[in-house]
Amino acid sequence: MEVNDHATVRTVLGGDKEAYGTLVARHSQNVFRVAFRITGDEADADEVVQETFLRGYQRLQSFESRSEFGTWIYRIAVNCALNMINKRKLDATYQIGEETDPSQKQVQVADTSAGPERTLLSREIESLQAAAMRNLTATERTAFILRHMEDRSTTEIAAALEIAPNAAKQAVFRAVQKLRRSLAPLRVNP
Amino acid sequence: MKHLNEEELIDYYYGESESPAAIDTHLRECSGCAKDYASLTSDLSAIVAAPTPTRDADYGAKVWQSIRSSVPVYEVPREAPRKRSSWFALYPMLHSWSGGLAVAAACLFVIAAAFFAGRLWEHRNTPPSLANNVNGEQGKQRVVLVVLGDHLDRSERLLVELKHAGPSTEAPLQAEARDLLSTNRLYRESVKQAGDPALASALDHLERVLIEVSNQPAGLSQAKLDELQKEMNTDGLLFEVRVLRSRVQEDGDSKRNVAAATKGVSIL
Numbered sequence: 366m367e368v369n370d371h372a373t374v375r376t377v378l379g380g381d382k383e384a385y386g387t388l389v390a391r392h393s394q395n396v397f398r399v400a401f402r403i404t405g406d407e408a409d410a411d412e413v414v415q416e417t418f419l420r421g422y423q424r425l426q427s428f429e430s431r432s433e434f435g436t437w438i439y440r441i442a443v444n445c446a447l448n449m450i451n452k453r454k455l456d457a458t459y460q461i462g463e464e465t466d467p468s469q470k471q472v473q474v475a476d477t478s479a480g481p482e483r484t485l486l487s488r489e490i491e492s493l494q495a496a497a498m499r500n501l502t503a504t505e506r507t508a509f510i511l512r513h514m515e516d517r518s519t520t521e522i523a524a525a526l527e528i529a530p531n532a533a534k535q536a537v538f539r540a541v542q543k544l545r546r547s548l549a550p551l552r553v554n555p
Numbered sequence: 556m557k558h559l560n561e562e563e564l565i566d567y568y569y570g571e572s573e574s575p576a577a578i579d580t581h582l583r584e585c586s587g588c589a590k591d592y593a594s595l596t597s598d599l600s601a602i603v604a605a606p607t608p609t610r611d612a613d614y615g616a617k618v619w620q621s622i623r624s625s626v627p628v629y630e631v632p633r634e635a636p637r638k639r640s641s642w643f644a645l646y647p648m649l650h651s652w653s654g655g656l657a658v659a660a661a662c663l664f665v666i667a668a669a670f671f672a673g674r675l676w677e678h679r680n681t682p683p684s685l686a687n688n689v690n691g692e693q694g695k696q697r698v699v700l701v702v703l704g705d706h707l708d709r710s711e712r713l714l715v716e717l718k719h720a721g722p723s724t725e726a727p728l729q730a731e732a733r734d735l736l737s738t739n740r741l742y743r744e745s746v747k748q749a750g751d752p753a754l755a756s757a758l759d760h761l762e763r764v765l766i767e768v769s770n771q772p773a774g775l776s777q778a779k780l781d782e783l784q785k786e787m788n789t790d791g792l793l794f795e796v797r798v799l800r801s802r803v804q805e806d807g808d809s810k811r812n813v814a815a816a817t818k819g820v821s822i823l
Contacts, residue, residue, distance in 0.1 A: 377629060378629045379629070379631055380628055380629055380630065380631050382623070382626065382627075382628045382629070383623075385619070385623075385626070386615070386616065386619040386623070389615045389616075389618050389619040389622075390615030390616055390619065391615065392615075393610070393614055393615035393618050394610060394614065394615070397607070397610055397614070398607045401607050401608065402604055402605075402607065405605070407608050411790075412794070414618055415618055415621055415622055415794050418618060418619070418622055419622045419625060419626065419798065422622070422626045423626070425629070426629075490601075491605070494602060510604075512569060513569075513599065513602060514604040518571065519571060534566075534571075537565070537569075538561075538562050538565055541561075541565050541595075541599070542561065544598070544602065545595070545598050548598060548601070548602070551601065
């Protein structure tokens with residue numbers, strides 16, 4: 366029978382360090398997924414996973430048994446990923462040459478024919494989406510990813526980002542508004 | 556009814572509207588809002604998450620292996636000695652005494668007298684150089700921490716470069732590795748003597764990698780780089796070095812704070 370997370374946490378706090386490995390194995394895939402979605406980079410996501418579980422271990426005594434370990438470690442992961450993208454922001458070189466020429470944003474998504482043109486088109490859309498996401502602030506981007514891709518509620522987003530629920534909601538609104546403005550050229554006119 | 560604004564539509568789209576039924580009705584009746592909502596839905600549904608790269612089944616085990624040497628074992632909290640019972644025994648006595656208040660006042664007086672006597676004694680007996688010695692020792696420790704932090708910082712940069720290195724970048728990497736190797740030996744020995752096993756083990760691991768990097772007569776081939784990453788777990792080492800660097804930095808900061816806090820002592 367699988368031992369539940371709370372019992373494993375008690376075992377770790379009781380002096381069995383190795384038991385933490387079970388928690389890492391159980392939650393690392395989820396943590397990696399959210400880390401990758403927020404950072405957008407595989408190597409950074411791996412680093413966030415390590416950092417998350419390390420911080421989780423160090424703060425294990427503050428883990429309250431009324432919450433779920435998965436939710437708790439998820440929040441730490443969001444925080445670590447957010448720190449990572451803030452750190453990466455300093456290194457602005459990644460943006461060189463990635464800004465799409467506005468004149469090339471006029472694409473027609475209604476064309477459903479397959480082939481190289483279609484592939485090129487989806488790459489163009491992906492590139493525009495990526496550029497639009499980069500234009501968001503770290504908080505807006507994370508809030509939007511948690512809301513739109515991770516299907517988290519405003520309360521959960523607020524807890525993960527350690528901000529007020531209203532601030533979390535506003536971050537999602539601003540993200541949606543900015544993304545819609547950036548992706549407007551992709552819209553198919555009727 | 557008033558038209559729906561974008562925020563209300565976004566809330567409704569994500570199922571967080573306070574009155575979804577009313578919005579539903581309004582969208583059926585108002586073509587303008589229905590059009591706005593259709594546009595919002597179309598925009599948001601076009602934004603999809605990029606596929607997440609897969610991680611194999613033993614990913615968790617690998618993550619744990621990379622951090623397990625950096626975490627301590629939690630100690631089981633022991634029961635505090637039962638000294639409290641004597642205080643509890645005193646309590647009813649104090650409570651019953653009519654002069655309890657007088658006893659408390661006397662205790663306060665004794666404590667205050669001891670405090671002032673202590674201050675006076677400290678003034679007369681503390682050698683003037685003591686505070687300076689303490690600060691001097693702390694200053695020395697701070698210098699050691701700063702230098703060690705710098706060494707770890709350089710090592711981290713080398714490991715990052717190694718991680719992204721191609722076979723053509725070997726020359727500067729090897730020169731840096733040779734440079735770091737000699738200092739690393741010194742630090743490893745001192746850290747071992749100072750009794751810090753985690754730091755000593757990391758520096759030992761780092762030394763083996765530095766030896767491998769600096770002792771390749773034909774330069775670093777792609778195969779050698781791959782071998783270093785796999786067999787010597789340079790990614791794990793990089794993480795270990797990062798953890799230690801932040802620890803050393805924190806130690807340095809706390810030493811600085813202690814030094815700042817003891818500045819007043821030297822004036823006495």
